[in-house]
Amino acid sequence: MKKIGFLFILSFxxxxxxxxxxxxxxxxxxxLSVGLSIPSYGFGNNEGINLSSYAKVGASISxxxxxxxxxxxxxxxxxNYNVNPIDDDKLANAYxxxxxxxxxxxxxxxxxxxxxxxxxxxxxxxLNDYVSFMVRMMGGLRSVYKPxxxxxxxxxxxxxDYYETKTNDVVFAFLFGFGVKYxxxxxxxxxxxxxxxxxxxxxxxxxNKREVNQEAHLGALSLLLGASYSF
Numbered sequence: 001m002k003k004i005g006f007l008f009i010l011s012f013x014x015x016x017x018x019x020x021x022x023x024x025x026x027x028x029x030x031x032l033s034v035g036l037s038i039p040s041y042g043f044g045n046n047e048g049i050n051l052s053s054y055a056k057v058g059a060s061i062s063x064x065x066x067x068x069x070x071x072x073x074x075x076x077x078x079x080n081y082n083v084n085p086i087d088d089d090k091l092a093n094a095y096x097x098x099x100x101x102x103x104x105x106x107x108x109x110x111x112x113x114x115x116x117x118x119x120x121x122x123x124x125x126x127l128n129d130y131v132s133f134m135v136r137m138m139g140g141l142r143s144v145y146k147p148x149x150x151x152x153x154x155x156x157x158x159x160x161d162y163y164e165t166k167t168n169d170v171v172f173a174f175l176f177g178f179g180v181k182y183x184x185x186x187x188x189x190x191x192x193x194x195x196x197x198x199x200x201x202x203x204x205x206x207x208n209k210r211e212v213n214q215e216a217h218l219g220a221l222s223l224l225l226g227a228s229y230s231f
Contacts (some may be wrong), residue, residue, distance in 0.1 A: 016019070031064040033193055033226025037082040041198070042155075042216035043112075046090060049098060051149050051164060052203070052216055054091040055112050059083035060222045061089075062081040062193075066122055074122040078138060078175070081198065082220055085111040086149070095151055104169070110147035116173050116197060117141055134179040134193075142173035142199050144218060164212075167205040171218075173197055181228070189228045196221050 037060035045057040059082070066076030088107040096102050120138030127133065146169075151162040175193030184190060196219065203214045 008196060027068050028231040029064075029066045029068070029076075029189075029228050030231070031062075031191065031226055031228035033062045033064075033191070033224035035060055035224035035226075037084055037224060038221040038223070039219065040196075040221055041219035043218045043220065044084070046094075049091070049180055050214055050216070051086060051091070051109065051146065052112065052214070052218070054087045054094070055084040056087045058082060058111065058222070060224060062222070062224055062226070064228075068122075068124065071126070072124050074124060075119070076136070076138070077117070077119045077123045078136075080116045080118070080175075080222070082114050082222070083111050084113075084220070085109075086147075091149075092151070092193075095153060099153075101155045102153045103156060106152045107149065108152075109149040112144070112146060112153050114142055114144040114177045114220075116143070118197075120175070129191070130183045132181050132183075134176035134177075134181055134191075136175060136179070136193075136195065138175040138177075140173055141170055141176075143168065143170045144199070144201055144203075146203050146205065162208055164207045165205045167203055169201050169203060171199045171201045173199045177222075181192075183230075187230050189230065191226055191228060192228070193224045194222065195224075 037058045039055040041115035047053050062080045064078040066074045068074035086109040092105040092107045118138040118140030123135040127131045146167045148166040149164045153160050175197045181189050181191040198219045201218050
């Protein structure tokens with residue numbers, strides 16, 4: 001599969017190079033992007049009563065500095081920050097399913113947050129003098145913050161509060177992305193990037209003084225619009 005992907009990229013570069021002789025090429029590129037962070041895999045899967053299962057669409061901001069050794073190949077460093085709030089209503093319903101005796105449930109939570117620094121290769125494949133496709137393959141470290149949450153429940157006899165503590169974990173992250181860049185002039189560009197960042201993490205926290213060890217694939221699909229400066 002890796003060989004096929006490499007051959008595809010190589011073939012695309014060869015085919016497009018003859019149509020991109022006038023492509024505006026600069027060695028340095030500084031970019032800033034903002035957009036959506038869409039949870040995926042175990043993150044936001046609406047299963048069980050784990051807090052991460054009820055993460056919903058949030059915001060993402062990304063900054064990148066890259067250096068191109070040729071018209072088609074570069075190396076970049078990206079700093080990415082995501083904020084994903086919790087769907088309190090769905091989490092409350094998950095607790096209601098766990099125990100139909102609950103008459104009333106109220107959830108109070110804060111959002112998941114993560115910041116990642118990743119570095120890797122960027123393949124720039126110009127279609128014409130102004131438009132190019134970009135593919136990113138990167139890896140690095142990601143710090144994930146799991147917030148605390150209070151779930152207040154009531155039955156006809158009593159009330160029980162479930163309290164989850166906050167925790168933080170630093171894990172390896174991989175990123176694969178695809179984007180389209182349009183050159184406005186010699187130094188300014190606008191772009192649209194989509195990327196997937198995934199990590200396997202292990203969250204250790206307590207729920208009502210009981211130890212919980214949760215393993216999850218924390219995935220986030222980012223859809224970003226931004227601008228970049230060439231130098």
